[in-house]
Amino acid sequence: MRNMMVRLATLALAMCIWASGPGVAMAQPYPGKPxxxxxxxxxxxxxxxxxxxxxxxxxxxxxxxxxxxxxxxxxxxxxxxxxxxxxxxxxxxxxxxxxxxxxxxxxxxxxxxxxxxxxxxxxxxxxPHMLVVNPSVPANSVKELVALAKAKPGQLSAASQGNGTLSHLELELFKSATGIDVLHVPYKGSNNVMPDLLAGNVSIFFDSVPSSMPLVKNGKLKALGVVGSQRLPMSPEIPTLAEAGLPGFDVKxxxxxxxxxxxxxxxxxxxxxxxxxxxxxxxxxxxxxxxxxxxxxxxxxxxxxxxxxxxxxxxxxxxxxxxxxx
CATH class of the missing domain: 3.40.190.150 (Bordetella uptake gene, domain 1)
Structure with missing residues (x-):
């Protein structure tokens, strides 16, 4: 009788351990693996x-x-x-x-x-992105660039990183907000834009700060405005596009x-x-x-x-x- 009770108790304990196994696994705190x-x-x-x-x-x-x-x-x-x-x-x-x-x-x-x-x-x-132009462009502000583009409709060219990219849509938003007509020239990434932008084959580009800032610092590009709600901590002298005359132009x-x-x-x-x-x-x-x-x-x-x-x-x-x- 005693042996039977021991066997029953052992079986019950084994069943409890088996039953609790999945529960223990499910209760494992997150994260339990990579x-x-x-x-x-x-x-x-x-x-x-x-x-x-x-x-x-x-x-x-x-x-x-x-x-x-x-x-x-x-x-x-x-x-x-x-x-x-x-x-x-x-x-x-x-x-x-x-x-x-x-x-x-x-x-x-x-x-x-x-x-x-x-x-x-x-x-x-x-x-952040910013609006940059080739130094040969006779405009030192967004206001001057807009005036130049309106005086020469369709004659200024603007590069982008490709059709449908952020830089392209920023350009389209800029055109819509200012009413200017510029020629869109799509490339495949910033690296492909830069040789033509620096050579003056295209004039305007919306680019990321890390890509263009070194060229702005050494005078190879001009920065006209920051695309965002705040000026750059590294270059606080560059106004935002909103400050430059385009209120509400805030792309993040x-x-x-x-x-x-x-x-x-x-x-x-x-x-x-x-x-x-x-x-x-x-x-x-x-x-x-x-x-x-x-x-x-x-x-x-x-x-x-x-x-x-x-x-x-x-x-x-x-x-x-x-x-x-x-």
């Missing part, structure tokens, strides 16, 4: 640099490796689609940029919805952390807290200052609002300018 951060652009670009810096800080704060995986292509939509379809468990994240809102208005068939397919976590920062080339829709709120909140902590670290700000990056965080709600606002804004620009992808 996290993948998808960057939908090639290595070495601004998004990649920002992604790797943030990944390092998140790794330190979360106690798990956060590895960057570059998935470029189709205006960032390939990597974005991968994350949209990933399990909403916090182990696959996306470092998105403002180009996401542009791509959503350019590509007719996407496998995801920019708003509905993601759980916004936080802004990470932004890299932002970067943000997104998770797949359906990710538990507690995971989103934990990730948000870690991003806030990361962008507040002085060493990270110093590390990215040379890239022209300005770090900033947000609440998930603030990021969601920014995404909706950008989606509508770029939708109007794309429609009004009849922008098409080749």
């Amino acid at each position: 996290i993948r951060l998808v960057v939908p652009f090639p290595p070495a670009g601004a998004t990649d640099v920002m992604g790797r810096a943030i990944a390092q800080k998140l790794s330190e704060g979360l106690g798990q490796p956060v590895t960057v995986e570059n998935r470029p292509g189709a205006g960032s939509t390939i990597g974005t689609d991968l994350v949209a379809k990933a399990a909403p468990d916090g182990y696959t994240l996306l470092l998105a940029s403002g180009s996401l809102a542009i791509a959503a208005n350019l590509y007719s068939k996407l496998g995801f919805d920019v708003i509905k397919s993601f759980a916004p976590v936080s802004l990470v920062g932004h890299v 080339n932002w970067f943000a952390l997104l998770a797949p829709a359906g990710t538990p709120k507690e995971i989103v909140q934990l990730l948000n807290a870690q991003v806030v902590k990361a962008v507040s670290a002085p060493d990270l700000a110093q590390r990215l200052a040379s890239q022209g990056a300005i770090l900033e965080s947000s609440t998930p709600e603030q990021l969601a609002m920014l995404m909706k606002t950008d989606l509508a804004k770029w939708g109007k620009v794309v429609k009004d300018a009849n922008v098409r992808i080749n």
